[in-house]
Amino acid sequence: MNLIQIDIPQESHAVNDSPLKKGGLALFAIGLLIFLIGAFGSFENYSLFYSIGSLGLATFGALLFIFPSRNEGLPGIKNNGVFFRAASNRGAIAWITAVFLTAFYVVLYWFPEYFVHLIKSTDPISYAMTGKAANQWFLYGTLYTLSVLVMGVKMLFKYRHIRYQIIRTLSVMFFQLVFSFLIPHFLEALNQPEYYFSYFWPLKTSVLFPNDINWLLSKPGALPQFMVFWGVTMSLIGVPIFTYFFGKRWYCSFVCGCGGLAETMGDPYRQNSDKSLQAWKIERWMVHSVLLFITVTTGLLWANSYYQGALLGSLSQGFSKTYGFLIGAAFSGVIGVGFYPIMGSRVWCRFGCPQAAILGIFQKYFSRFRITTNGSQCISCGNCSTYCEMGIDVRSYAQRGENIVRASCVGCGVCSSVCPRGVLNLENGPVKGRVMK
Ligand code: SF4
Ligand code: SF4
Incomplete structure (x- = not known):
């Protein structure tokens, strides 16, 4: 009798035991602890060394923890017990995380007085960047940007076999760091309006609100005038044109800060x-x-x-x-x-x-973007549907061999990246002939 031996790659437990990971966790914990000691009001004065040192140590520790995963097992998403872990399958850890995050946001938005010392602990960085003390939004922006950068590195390792995912991840990291963090604070330091070039109406409502436009136009200098021009032009003309050519993905998966956080920090929950x-x-x-x-x-x-x-x-x-x-x-x-x-x-x-919603309407009716499916190759494994963060049942389209033209698809490409049969392709083509749902 002939036996066919199939080698199934096993996850390496050695990686989980890696000294680098343990060291990374230790540094992360020490950095966080030092930061929290300051955040609970233990210091009278906060130095730049404290702020950058503690946050930097925690960030470095997190990166060290992630680093061994650059060649951990096979590249790409593997199920690897994702539905058996309390953190990733709505278990107790997930609920604790959700309650903590929600409560943190509530206090940050509406009761920042309870976070006085936490906010002050980023004062030195804020003074260095803008010349002013930190407020709750500076703290928020700093933590947000660090999350996108650190978890972005994790994404880069996880999807290292897919060029599209690498470019997309680098893009959201770049836009968060430069357009949503550095440029607005740089403008603030120059006593200019803290303007975000990468948000348009209606995500940033004030771009088309009359009071805000009048206020900007009343300010001296060419920059505020340019910002009005930029915001209005991009909201009314740029968004439809870009969406016609590239679908919703040019914004939701490459530029937007909300999408950036979802694609990096949110990836374990997709x-x-x-x-x-x-x-x-x-x-x-x-x-x-x-x-x-x-x-x-x-x-x-x-x-x-x-x-x-x-x-x-x-x-x-x-x-x-x-x-x-x-x-x-x-x-x-x-x-x-x-x-x-x-x-x-x-x-x-x-x-x-x-x-x-606006991008979706353009994508559905006036865009060249679609996901094509080669139905005959589909083995109905369901990986694509499982990992679609927008809740699209991709498999049902693949089984019928239909193009996917859905208003909600953000073009993240993960369905295609996790398909073991190469069934799904993100493409731009003629608007005519698309099958719409
Ligand atoms: S590209 Fe695929 S996974 Fe991403 S939102 Fe669209 S259908 Fe879902
Ligand atoms: S991941 Fe690929 S093979 Fe599996 S159900 Fe989706 S399209 Fe079919």
């Missing part, structure tokens, strides 16, 4: 997105309602401005404030990140982001 038809239905209702909300709000603000406040009085401002509280803070910040471990990494992008 399998938790709900794939049911019910969730798809709720998603469409919610995301388009938010888009309607901000469109009406912007219209009211312009109408009120045109009639110099005589039309609606302060009512339009009430809309603006309600939107800012419910959507800008509670949904995009608190729920958007706090619920990662339970609802997957794109809760905000999927159910709440009005920018995603």
Whole structure:
């Protein structure tokens, strides 16, 4: 009798026991501890050495911990017990993480007085960058950027076999660091408005709000005027044109800071997105309602401005404030990140982001982007559906050999990266002939 021997690569436990990983964890813990000692108000004065030293040590430790995974087992996503771990399958660790993140956001947004020392612990970095003391947003931006960078390195190792994933990850790391952190603080240091070049209406609502535009136009210098031009042009012209050529992915998977965090820090949770038809239905209702909300709000603000406040009085401002509280803070910040471990990494992008809604409408009806499927090769393993962070049942399209043209697809390409049969391809082609769902 002939026996065929199949070699199944095993995960190397040696990597988990790697001294580098242990050393990394130890350095991470020491750095975090020093940072927290300061954050609990133990020091009278905070030095740059303390801030950069503690955060730097924690970051270096995290990178050392990640480093051995650069050649850990086979490249790409492997199931490797992802549904058996409490952290990645909505178990106790996931719930603790979710509650901690949500509570952290609530305090940071609405009760920053309880974080006075935590905020002060980044004072030295803020003084060095902007000449001013840190506020809660500086602390938030610093931690956010560090998370994207560190977890971005993890993504780079994990998807090292896919060029698309490497470029995409480097892109979100670059845009977060340069466009969402360094440039705004550099402008602040020059006493310019703290402007974010990579956000457009309606994600950054003020880009088309009359008060903000008038305020910028009243400021001296060419930069504020350019910012008005840039924001308006990109919101109304740039977004549709780029989406026509590249689909939603040019923004959601390469530029946006929310997408950047979802694709890096949120990657371990991407399998938790709900794939049911019910969730798809709720998603469409919610995301388009938010888009309607901000469109009406912007219209009211312009109408009120045109009639110099005589039309609606302060009512339009009430809309603006309600939107800012419910959507800008509670949904995009608190729920958007706090619920990662339970609802997957794109809760905000999927159910709440009005920018995603607009991009999705263009993607569905006027874009060259689609995912093509070679149905005859599909073995129905379901990897693609499992790891679609937007809750798309990719497998059902693949089984029918249909192109995937979905408004919600952010073009992350992970479905294609994890398919063992090369069934899925992200492509640009003629708008005509696409099959739409
Ligand atoms: S369908 Fe594929 S490319 Fe689109 S969001 Fe899902 S995993 Fe990403
Ligand atoms: S398309 Fe690929 S990943 Fe998805 S079910 Fe088919 S073989 Fe599996």
